[in-house]
Amino acid sequence: MSYEMIAIFMFATMMAMLLTGQRVFGAIGFVAVVAALALWGDRGGYDIAFSSAMKLMKWYPLLTLPMFIFMGYVLSESRIADDLYRMFHVWMGGVQGGLAIGTIGLMVLISAMNGLSVAGMAIGATVALPELLKRNYDKRMVTGVIQAGSSLGILVPPSVVLVLYAMIARQPVGQLWLAGAIPGLMMATMFIFYIVIRCRLNPELGPVLSKEDRDLPLGEKLALLRAGLLPVGIFASMMVPFVNGWTSLVESSAIGALAAFAAAVLKGRMTREVFETSLRQTLGISCMFMWIILAALAFGAVFDGLGAVNAIRDLFTEQLGLSPWMILILMQLSFIIMGTFLDDTAMLVIVAPLYVPLVKVLGFDLVWYGVLYTITTQIAYMTPPFGYNLFLMRAMAPPEITLRDIYGSILPFVLVMVLALSLVMIFPQIALWLPETIYQN
Structure with a gap:
């Protein structure tokens, strides 16, 4: 399969997962990791996901x-x-x-x-x-x-x-x-x-x-x-x-x-209620965005490699x-x-x-x-x-x-x-x- 067809297949799979109601970061991250493992094997595939996580943390x-x-x-x-x-x-x-x-x-x-x-x-x-x-x-x-x-x-x-x-x-x-x-x-x-x-x-x-x-x-x-x-x-x-x-x-x-x-x-x-609500909302939204960025970086790394x-x-x-x-x-x-x-x-x-x-x-x-x-x-x-x-x-x-x-x-x-x-x-x-x-x- 050509790299162009692999890229199209990745996008189609991701959109299909999103239409089933999957979370955004889950659908994108899953497609990225599976594609990386299929293309470059255990070593290369794991390295892509790991380097994306390190890039995010740094x-x-x-x-x-x-x-x-x-x-x-x-x-x-x-x-x-x-x-x-x-x-x-x-x-x-x-x-x-x-x-x-x-x-x-x-x-x-x-x-x-x-x-x-x-x-x-x-x-x-x-x-x-x-x-x-x-x-x-x-x-x-x-x-x-x-x-x-x-x-x-x-x-x-x-x-x-x-x-x-x-x-x-x-x-x-x-x-x-x-x-x-x-x-x-x-x-x-x-x-x-x-x-x-x-x-x-x-x-x-x-x-x-x-x-x-x-x-x-x-x-x-x-x-x-x-x-x-x-x-x-x-x-x-x-x-x-x-x-x-x-x-x-x-x-x-x-x-x-x-x-x-x-x-x-x-x-x-x-008040205690205001403080607790603000912290909970902040934690929830911040974690959501971090997972989304991590998935996007992994997906982008696979695209760069292709x-x-x-x-x-x-x-x-x-x-x-x-x-x-x-x-x-x-x-x-x-x-x-x-x-x-x-x-x-x-x-x-x-x-x-x-x-x-x-x-x-x-x-x-x-x-x-x-x-x-x-x-x-x-x-x-x-x-x-x-x-x-x-x-x-x-x-x-x-x-x-x-x-x-x-x-x-x-x-x-x-x-x-x-x-x-x-x-x-x-x-x-x-x-x-x-x-x-x-x-x-």
Whole structure:
């Protein structure tokens, strides 16, 4: 059997196992180990799996993963994030569509605290959505706002997905985070512009809050402002030393985790239940990601040994005559298709062994491609019929929001995201300017 057929057989077996409901890391790791043993025997096959495990254990930046996840869960479980939304509620309620705009701001800050889209979705659906519906905001628009805003969690630093991509693509995490910052803020700004324009054209979609809701004493407003800006201060205490080169990435993540813990203690909200829940969630998610990375590294090692990347490159460029840009667009489209039934980590570990080396061979920047992958994953999250965020929203939304409402809410936001993706593809410096500027200095 040729190496090309072996590679195709590996992918087919892996997809078949995933369709049976097997865990992602189990399916990928099983196929990788069995293929390694079949191709290179006991000695070579065991060496591939063992070297992948050692590579994972030696990757120092991986220590940031549990730190950032713990920080996000502490802020969420201690309700510090709720204070943030209360601040937006009071200070922006007088603007047409102000609460929807504030919800986007909340999602950006939650993303900067947690790095996972699930956390933003949970807080948005449980904290923001009931408040927006109670104040007669259009249910379709606000459902789309929460889904789109929560998707920023995998792009705005400290993105956990970009940490996984950095491990598999062997790229610096710090550069990837900086590369995702401007596109993430640009996309959030585009969402806000859309909300403002829609609410100006149709004020009933986002009515202004009543004077009674907004008319609070100045002292109480300032107290809310201080409480709401606390998460911003935690994020700044973590990122400013890192960007200025005073601390390493791992040290900054530890500062963020300690700052979140201290804030919860000082506010009297660090109960035993909060601490235990945060630790359990952190341990579970961190272990899941580590197993997935280990499986992806083993799978990628087998692919490297087969030389499958060069064979596929020759197929696209020589036999089919496609240009590098056409190949890149096809890869992005495949992410959108896979995203209708897989989550971001599954997509990454399934295709990274193939796509990442291919992108490098085609001459594209791997840091820039990491941002493209992440934006495309955001779009896939919200693409019917099986987009990940669609079903998360259905599970968390109140009964009056139907699946039809959820599907109908995402189209304008998907179009905004496609526009943002196109801009980053046409103008790579949107993503690359900040990391190049910081790391050259």
